[in-house]
Structure formats: structure tokens, C-alpha cells
Amino acid sequence: MKLLTLSEQLGLISYRNQAKSEIKPHIMVDTGICNSVCPHKCTTYVCPAKCYTMDEQGMVHFQVEDCIECGTCMYACDQGAISWEFPDPEIGRGVTWNYG
Amino acid sequence: MDEKFDCIIVGAGVAGLAAAMILARNNLKFLLIEKGDFPGSKNVSGGVLWGSDLAKLVPNYWDEDAGWDRFINHRRLTFMDNQSAFSVDFKSSHFNETPYTGVVVLRSKFDRWLAGKVQEAIDASEYAMDSFIAPNILVEEILMENGNAVGIRTGEDRFYSDSVIIAEGVNNLLTRQVGLQDTYVPADHILTGIKEIIRFDERVLEDRFQLNGRSGMSNEFVGFSTDGVEGGGFLYTNKNTISLGLVLGLKDLREKEKAPYDILNTFKQHPVISDMIRGGEVVEYSAHVVSSGDKRIIPKRLCKGGLLVCGEAANLLMNSGKAIQGMDYAMRSGILAAEAIVNAKKTSDFGEASMQRYQAALEDSYIMKDINNFQDAVHLLHDPVMTQKVPNLLCDFGRNFFSIKNEPTRKARQMLGESVKKYSSYWELMKVGVKGAKAL
Numbered sequence: 313m314k315l316l317t318l319s320e321q322l323g324l325i326s327y328r329n330q331a332k333s334e335i336k337p338h339i340m341v342d343t344g345i346c347n348s349v350c351p352h353k354c355t356t357y358v359c360p361a362k363c364y365t366m367d368e369q370g371m372v373h374f375q376v377e378d379c380i381e382c383g384t385c386m387y388a389c390d391q392g393a394i395s396w397e398f399p400d401p402e403i404g405r406g407v408t409w410n411y412g
Numbered sequence: 413m414d415e416k417f418d419c420i421i422v423g424a425g426v427a428g429l430a431a432a433m434i435l436a437r438n439n440l441k442f443l444l445i446e447k448g449d450f451p452g453s454k455n456v457s458g459g460v461l462w463g464s465d466l467a468k469l470v471p472n473y474w475d476e477d478a479g480w481d482r483f484i485n486h487r488r489l490t491f492m493d494n495q496s497a498f499s500v501d502f503k504s505s506h507f508n509e510t511p512y513t514g515v516v517v518l519r520s521k522f523d524r525w526l527a528g529k530v531q532e533a534i535d536a537s538e539y540a541m542d543s544f545i546a547p548n549i550l551v552e553e554i555l556m557e558n559g560n561a562v563g564i565r566t567g568e569d570r571f572y573s574d575s576v577i578i579a580e581g582v583n584n585l586l587t588r589q590v591g592l593q594d595t596y597v598p599a600d601h602i603l604t605g606i607k608e609i610i611r612f613d614e615r616v617l618e619d620r621f622q623l624n625g626r627s628g629m630s631n632e633f634v635g636f637s638t639d640g641v642e643g644g645g646f647l648y649t650n651k652n653t654i655s656l657g658l659v660l661g662l663k664d665l666r667e668k669e670k671a672p673y674d675i676l677n678t679f680k681q682h683p684v685i686s687d688m689i690r691g692g693e694v695v696e697y698s699a700h701v702v703s704s705g706d707k708r709i710i711p712k713r714l715c716k717g718g719l720l721v722c723g724e725a726a727n728l729l730m731n732s733g734k735a736i737q738g739m740d741y742a743m744r745s746g747i748l749a750a751e752a753i754v755n756a757k758k759t760s761d762f763g764e765a766s767m768q769r770y771q772a773a774l775e776d777s778y779i780m781k782d783i784n785n786f787q788d789a790v791h792l793l794h795d796p797v798m799t800q801k802v803p804n805l806l807c808d809f810g811r812n813f814f815s816i817k818n819e820p821t822r823k824a825r826q827m828l829g830e831s832v833k834k835y836s837s838y839w840e841l842m843k844v845g846v847k848g849a850k851a852l
Contacts, residue, residue: 313610313689315677321608321697328449354666360606360673360699381454383583383701387599388666397585398447401548408453411609411653411696412519 345393346372417573424451427723428579430746436533452523479525482628484514491803560717607657610692635803705730788851805835
């Protein structure tokens with residue numbers, strides 16, 4: 313069986329409010345903390361949806377669009393950089409599982 | 413909706429729906445709030461619903477072709493190294509009898525179906541027009557007055573009630589807000605679960621996994637499956653799909669600097685797994701955190717005046733090695749919470765002392781008895797000797813034992829001894845064995 317890349321896997325997910333051009337992010341990340349004091353920058357590899365990426369300079373970036381509300385980053389970040397809420401049903405992002 | 417409800421339930425997952433069913437049957441006026449598009453739309457589980465409580469909520473559910481996927485009559489626990497799989501396998505027609513002791517479910521379908529059953533109970537109750545299941549609403553705050561919950565707030569809207577049941581799931585922001593859990597929960601007793609739903613032609617699935625009618629198999633994996641990270645793998649047969657996934661200790665994942673999707677792909681390439689999933693088509697990829705079953709993460713108090721916390725919001729989940737139990741704990745704790753509310757309504761006393769009946773009932777139920785009794789098993793499962801060395805030495809022994817080489821064969825004991833020395837030591841195994849015997 314052919315393995316899927318993460319973007320192919322994420323392509324199978326139904327996200328909410330996909331037609332909206334602007335959404336209210338439900339997670340706020342103070343990447344200043346990630347890029348100054350954090351010794352591990354672990355969100356860049358533990359997040360199952362790879363919402364956190366690291367650029368060539370080793371700087372952490374975050375995007376909320378692919379978030380599947382799993383909660384991983386909220387526990388993994390022990391530096392206090394993440395403020396985590398559930399997405400707003402009307403103007404937020406987040407998932408609707410087809411199987412779950 | 414100006415009037416006050418007897419109860420507001422936050423979250424229409426297994427715990428919230430179970431609670432709602434009991435409230436409807438007892439003619440209480442309630443509001444069940446769900447943040448997703450429909451009940452189940454935000455929920456992910458492995459997932460097997462163990463035990464027979466479902467029959468209490470939906471009698472004769474087995475006569476229906478909806479909601480649940482398959483009942484389990486085939487269990488398998490597999491130890492893996494990079495090439496081999498050594499399994500303990502048990503299948504019995506004894507498990508074909510109803511009420512079943514485990515059913516495989518897909519939450520987006522199951523919770524929605526169960527919500528339909530709750531709606532039927534509401535329709536048959538005295539509050540058919542006054543109790544509601546309300547989707548697409550995010551509860552932002554539990555309203556408290558003098559230490560008692562009096563309702564909820566969503567945006568600018570407030571709804572009032574004599575009691576609130578928090579059944580919001582493991583990412584329990586409201587439970588933290590009311591001070592029953594610390595604001596920051598560290599990764600120590602949290603695992604990230606990730607899985608794929610893989611679709612097959614139903615006949616192919618039945619033939620490949622020796623399924624008959626609606627029978628199903630659950631298979632757990634220890635060892636290579638997690639690429640050196642604490643945790644394990646699972647495979648459950650649904651109707652025409654399988655759920656294949658991993659649960660990975662989050663702290664260990666962080667320390668070993670590994671990505672969950674990479675480990676899942678390595679797992680899928682294992683020769684034994686790749687033979688099982690050949691020809692399948694991935695139709696969904698999902699992830700969700702779960703708690704480990706370590707008691708240290710369970711809030712000490714699960715109630716306040718007018719307020720109860722149940723299901724994974726209370727971190728009620730345990731993997732004792734025998735089964736991963738979470739949904740059955742959610743169902744039972746939801747039932748117990750609702751029973752406490754029904755009793756409080758009778759006596760018009762929703763104060764903390766009255767709510768403590770729930771905590772006492774929970775302590776007295778199999779949930780807390782098992783969680784208390786099997787703490788050693790939970791710790792043992794996170795011991796690297798158990799998750800890495802034992803699978804390696806079992807597979808090494810299996811390879812030698814089952815190799816026929818047209819040369820004089822050594823006794824099994826000698827082979828086992830060599831495998832033990834190669835991967836561990838008798839002393840180390842004895843310690844684990846003593847722990848294991850005590851734990852289980």
C-alpha cells in the first residue's frame with residue numbers, strides 16, 4: 313500500500329468554514345518565546361498536522377488552518393507560548409470528522 | 413429560552429449523551445450543548461466501547477444496523493520487532509452472545525446515532541418541547557455564584573440552570589476554568605493518538621480478518637510499532653474499514669524528537685502490517701490526545717456546588733494492557749452524574765454535598781476501583797523493558813523456536829535463555845515479571 317504524505321493525509325480532512333477568507337484563529341502562539349528561550353521547539357515535530365514549522369534559520373512559525381484540534385501542542389509546550397481555545401463554530405476553523 | 417433548566421450538559425460525546433439519556437428518562441428539563449456541527453463531529457477514538465452499558469441506554473441495539481460497527485469476538489496482542497510479530501490470540505464464539513462485551517465504533521457515526529436515541533427519549537418525556545440538543549454552540553464560561561454553578565455563557569448569551577455537567581472531553585478548558593484542574597497540564601501523563609481509517613471492499617475485509625456477519629477483531633501492538641517511543645499500536649475492524657493507529661507518550665515523543673506521522677508510516681511498512689492493509693484506501697487521517705490512566709492526572713475533586721465533571725474531561729481513561737478503556741468510563745460516569753442530578757432534583761438540593769454523591773458513586777464503581785487497582789499495570793506499560801526489550805526477545809525466541817533447520821534442535825528453554833541474554837537479563841525480567849504478576 314502506497315504511503316501518504318502528510319499533506320495528502322490532511323487533504324482528506326473536512327475543515328469548517330473553508331469558504332471563508334478570514335477566520336478567527338483559536339490558537340495563539342507567542343513565537344517570540346519559541347525563538348528565544350525554548351530549548352526544544354518540539355511543536356515543530358510533535359504536532360500531527362504540522363501546524364508548526366521551522367525555517368532554515370531555525371525560527372518557528374505557526375499557522376492555524378490545518379489544525380485538527382487534537383490538543384497535542386497545548387501539553388507539549390512547556391514554555392507557556394501557546395494559548396489554546398476551541399474554534400468558534402461560526403468564524404473559526406477546526407474539523408468535522410467524517411469517521412472519527 | 414428564558415426559563416431555567418434543571419441541567420445544562422456541555423459536550424455531546426459518549427459521557428454527555430449518556431447523561432442526557434438518563435435525564436430525559438427521568439423527566440428533567442435540560443440543554444445538551446455541542447460545539448461541533450452535530451454530536452460526534454469533533455470526536456475521535458480508537459475505538460472499542462468495552463462492556464455492556466450501551467444496552468442500558470439502547471436496549472437491543474444489536475438488532476439495529478446503525479450506530480455501531482462490529483462486536484468483538486477476536487482479541488490479539490502482538491509483540492513486534494522490525495521483522496517479526498509474536499501474538500497472543502484469542503477468539504471465541506462465546507463473545508457472539510448478546511449483550512456484547514465490546515463493540516467497535518466510529519464516533520462521527522456512533523455519537524450522532526446515540527444522539528438520535530436521546531432525542532427519542534426527549535420526545536417521550538414531559539419536556540419534549542423544553543429540553544434540547546443544541547449543536548454549533550461553544551461554551552466559553554461556566555457561570556458561578558457563591559461557589560455554585562448556575563449556568564453557562566456562550567458569546568453574549570447566558571443560559572441558566574440548577575446544575576451543569578461538564579463532559580467536554582480531554583482538552584478540558586472549562587474544568588480548568590472552574591479550578592478543578594491546573595491551568596497548565598504537562599505532557600507527562602498525556603499521549604497523542606493518531607490513526608488512519610482504511611477502506612476495503614467488505615468481502616475482502618471479512619476474508620482477510622476472518623470476520624463473520626458483524627463480528628470483529630481488536631489487535632493491539634507493542635514494540636517496534638512505536639519506533640522506540642512509549643505507547644503502542646492498534647487495529648480494529650469496522651464494517652468496511654479498519655482503524656489503524658498509534659498512541660504515543662507525548663513527553664517521550666518530545667524527548668526523542670519524533671513526529672507521529674513518521675512513526676505511523678514506519679508502522680505501516682512493517683511486513684506484518686503491510687500484509688494486513690494491502691489494497692486498502694486511506695479515507696481519513698485523524699489525531700487526538702488521550703490521558704494515560706495514571707491517577708496523578710485525574711482531578712482530586714470532580715464536583716462543586718451544582719457542578720459535575722465526567723468522561724475524559726475528568727481524565728477517566730486507562731490502558732491496563734488488557735484493553736484501552738475510555739468510552740465505557742465516559743458512559744458509566746455520565747450515567748452516574750445524571751443519577752446524582754436526578755436525586756438532587758428530587759430533594760431540590762444541588763449543593764456541593766448533594767453533588768458529592770456522584771464522586772462517591774464513581775469511587776464505588778468499577779471505574780475508580782479498576783483505576784486504583786491497576787496503577788502498577790499502567791506504569792509497567794510505560795516501562796521500556798516492557799515496551800522494547802520484551803517484544804524484541806519474544807520475537808527473537810519465536811524466530812529460533814519456529815525455525816526448522818535439518819540439524820539437531822536445541823531445547824526451547826535454551827533458546828529462550830539465549831534470547832533473554834541478548835536483549836535483557838533474567839534479573840531484569842524477573843523484576844518485570846514480579847511487577848506484572850502483581851499488577852494484573
